Amino acid sequence: MKNSAPNPKELDRFLRSLTECVKNNLIFFPIRHHSPACAWHIQQLILTEKPAVILIEGPADMTELIPFMLHERAKAPFAVYTTYIDTAKRLGELPEGNSLSSDAQRFAGYYPFCDYSPELVALRVGASVNAKLEFIDLTFAQQAIASHKHPNLDRATQTRALLEESYFRRSAYLTALAKKTGCRDVDDLWDHLFEANFQTTSTSSFIQNVAAYCFMARLDSPEPILETDGTLARERAMASAIQSIIQSTQQKIQPAEKILVITGGFHTVALPFLQESIQPLPKLILKPEEGQTVLMRYSFEQLDALNGYGAGMPAPEFYQRFWQELQKGTSNPLLETANQILVEIGNKTRAQTAGTALSTADAIAALEQARRLAAFRHHQAPTREDLLDGIRSCFVKGAMDGEGTILMSLVRQMLTGDRIGDLPPDVGVPPIVNDFREIARRLRFKIDTSLPQSLTLDIYRKVAHRQASRFLHTLHFLEIPFARIVAGPDFVQGRQLDRLQEVWEYRWIPQTESSLIERSLYGTTLETAAVYLLQQAIAQLEEMGKSRSALEAVRILLSACCMGLHAHTERLLDLIATNIAEDPAFISLVDAVSQLVLIWQSREPLEAHDLTQIPALSAIAYRRLCYLLPDLSNCSEEEGMGVLGRFGTVLELCQSDSTAFDPDLFYDGLHHLLATPQSHPTIAGGTAGILYRAGLLSESEIVTLGMGYLQSSIGSSTGRSPAGTSGQITGGAGFLQGLLYTCREVAWNVSRLLEAIDAQLQVWDDDEFLHVLPEFRLAFADLTPRETDKVAAIVAAFYQESDRQPELGDLTNRHFTEADLQFGLRLEQLLTESLQHDRLIR
Known part of the structure; x- marks a missing residue:
């Protein structure tokens, strides 16, 4: 098919080709994925024709999963999750600048099924008539290679749906047809043409109508694009598989028996023309570590097309109920579905404490409105859009952007549903998934719904809550999308440590189990996978060479404690001791000591009583950071304020009850730092502030230091610095910034320092003053308004006493x-x- 204007002759030729295939006992059935209308007609066709072979669009390696899909314990929705890791570099090397964390491109795909998916209906009904069942598409690895071998495509890690129908939504023809028929969009058009009245249409006519619909949609898709995204390669593979199966079964089935081919309508358009010219494709042999194909539970929330799944029908709960009424043989299943949903929406509004409570009369009015709209639109009964229009006109009492927003959000949730499927225990799910499920159920987590849940854990007093916390921290460490902590003590980052409870929000989503399946490479249980990644993190730190980080090692230890992996901490304690001895970074050491103290203080919730080496390690790290203090004279400008903040942390350690932190060691180091020539001005100011607060530096010494840094800004004997220079001129401001950061009371207690600043400001000319003004303003920026008033009063007094400035009066x-x-x-x-x-x- 080429990009061109619709050509009735080509359409006629295509429809005749479908008829010719039927005469040869080959039936092509074009479908829209997750369409109840398509599913119902497939059900009728299989029961009537009883085909010997049913071939379905889907990765060929899914065929081995068919027995599990048909198991009596299998409950839809579920999905096939399949991965491909290009370790063999079939797609070549990664482009430069790629953000992937590994050296192999990774791809993952979902193939979802629900009760009204035509493919699953074909499997279930086909099995009942003893048909041979087989999937015929390229495997996912082959699809990934076919669609990503073009250099102009983004080649990052991808996760996608394998039943993509985006071409229909982009079709200019279908968009124009929707507009002409008064439909809102392509989904509404599909409902109008196929879902509303399909029971009054014969199966053969339904196939012809869907085929024509898909044929016209495909005319908007140029062949180069279809080649680039792998569509044509997939179609060649399906055609080849069909031909091979026809040849292999000619001697095994009776001449009158039929072969049924079920594919997305977009592909059906091309398949009848490919039968004679396609050669069998070579098989792609993958190593176990290169990919896997497994069944997993799925949810209606992820199935909803409105949530981004392009192949899905919107409102899956609506169509699920409709399908159930169809299977019951209800005389008017659409009307019954609409009636059920309206009643339940009314019940939910009456159960809510806020919002408008809808009455039974409102539900009756909405149903009547939906019926009248359906009749006006020539629908046998209310479709999804007819129902929504009835809801909008009869349920929304106020403005649509006010009360209507709240109500329609409830309606959206109702139509989407929260169903989650289930699978038989012997389905072959990786053991780590079963481990997750068993632990979650034992700890009473709700994993049978995709609705958000809240959980408060008393980790200090309740053992069961502590186990739940470990479970959630392990999932977080493994990067499994399941839960996030909302409030509570964060031992790793050192935040909210005064809180005694953890508050979590969690919800099961399909990515929860798909991520677990990916982590199955690291272990069969959550614990073994976490231990493996923990050991990997340790190994990476050990390979870093001399520039080792004590803080990173301690953080890994904290993570291990939060996950309850205390049995694997001995190696970590040795690593921490080594890194402390070799860590050259003052900030890292201070944070490491702080974290070690935190672990020891929180050893009850962390159950770290047996880590008796921690106090000794804390003392060693403290002595090491005090030893490094003189080296801070050369720290970078970016590190300056960070160092000053750590000074406060060390002071808190010195003032604690622990005898491991001798304050004299800290103060001696600060004296050496202050005495270092050409010390960093901000660091020098902060050091002076701490020593002044400790009574180890007098007011006179503070003033002398301040005047020294200020006067050094003058530069040459002319009393001026070159215009536009900043190095020396900002030294005085940097000293003040550090001084006021660690000892802000100096600003109003040592008036001689303010006099020195004022005198220096008199020396600089206008250009120099304007250049240094932002730095000086920054130095005083942290003072509160009350403190600023104190300083202003002192400075004003200088001028009033000396009569250098007249009274300003009321400003x-x-x-x-x-x-x-x-x-x-x-x-x-x-x-x-x-x-x-x-x-x-x-």
């Missing part, structure tokens, strides 16, 4: 009129609109 202007106020408000509004227009503010 508050109260002579503003209402017109001035309105002008100011209007000016502010215009300024805000201008900034928003330029995207400078939100």
Whole structure:
């Protein structure tokens, strides 16, 4: 098929080819994935024709999973999850600058099934008539190679749906047809043409109509694009498989027996024309570590097309109920489905404490409105859009963007549903998935719904809660999308440590189990996988050479404690001791000591009582960081404020009850740091502030140091620095910034320092003053308004006592009129609109 205007002759030729195939006992059935109408007609066709062979679009290696899909314990929705890891470099090397964390491209795909999926219906009904069942598409690895061998495509890790129907949504023809028929979009068009009245249409006519629909949609898709994304390769593979099966079964089946081919309608358009010219494709042999294909549970939430799954029908709960009514033989299944949903929506609104409670009369009115709309649109009964229109017109009492938003959100949840499938225990799911399920059920986690759940854990007093916390921390460490901590002590990051309880939010999603399947490479249980990754992290730290980080080693230890992996901490304690001795970074050592102290203080919830080496390691790290203090004179500008913040942390350690942290060691190191020539100004100021607070530096010494840094800014004997220079001029400001950061009370207690600053400001000319002004403002920026008033009063007193400045009087202007106020408000509004227009503010 080539990109061209619709050609009725080509369409006629295509439809005749379908008829010719039927005469040769080969039936092509074009479908829309997850369409109840297609599923119902397939059911009728199989029961009537009883085909000997049923061939279905889907990766060929899924055929071995068919017995599990048909197992009596299998409950839809479920999905086939398949992966491909290009360790053999079949796609070549990764492009430069690729963000992948490994050196192999990784691909993953989902093939979802629900009760009304035509493919699953074909398997179930086909098995009942003893048909041979087989999937005929390229394997997922072959699809990945076919669609990613083109250099212009993004070659990052991808996870995708294998039943993509995006071409229909992009079809200009279908979009125009939807507009002409008064449908909102292509989904509404499909319902209007096929889902509304399919029971009154013969199966042969239904096949012809769907085929024509798909034929016209495909005319918008140029062959080069279809070649690039792998569509044509897949179709050649399916055609080859069909031909091979025809040849292999000619001697095994009776001439009158039929072969049924079920594929997405987009592919059916091409398959009848490929039968004679396709050669069998070579098989791709993969090693076990290169890919896997397994069954997993799925949910309606992920199946919903409105959530981004392009092949899905929107509102799966609606169609599930419709399908169930079809199977019951209900005389008007669409009407019954609409009635059920309206009643339940009314019940839910009455159960809510907020919002509008809908009455039975409201439900009756909405149902009648939906029926009248369906009749007006020539529908046998209310379709999904007919029902939604009835809801909008009869249930929404107020504005659609107010009350309507809340109500339609409830309707959306109702139509989507929260069903999660199940699988037989012998389905072959990796053991790590079963381990997750067993632990979750033992700890009473709700994993049979995709609705968000909240959980509060008293980790200090309840053993069961502590076990649940370990379970969640293990999943977080393994990067399994299941839960996130909302509040509570974060021992790794050192936040909210005053809280006694952890508050988590969790929900099961299909990616939960698919991620677990990926982690099955690392172990058969959550614990063994976590231990493996823990050991990998340790090995990476051990391979870093001399520049080792004590903090990273301690964080790994904390993670191990949070996960309950205390039996694997001995190697970590040895690593921490080694890294402490070799870590050259003051900030890393301070944070490491702080974390070690935290572990020991929190040994009850962390159950770290047996890690008796921690106090000794803390003392060693403390002595090491005190030894490194003089080296801070050369620290970078970016590290300056970080170092000052760690000074406060060390002071807190010195003031604790522990005898391991001798304050004299810290103060001696600070004295050496302050005495270092050409010390970093900010670090020097912070050091002076701490020593002054400790009574180890007098006011006179503070003033002398401050004047020294300020006067060094003058430069040459001329009393000026070159215009535009900043190195020395900002040294005084840097000293003040560090001093006030660690000892802000100096600003109002040592007036001589303020006099020195004021005198220095008199020396600089205007250019020099304007150049240094931002730095000086930053130095005083952390003072509170009350503290700023104290400093201002002292400085003002200098001028009042010396008569250098006349009395300024009352600086508050109260002579503003209402017109001035309105002008100011209007000016502010215009300024805000201008900034928003330029995207400078939100």
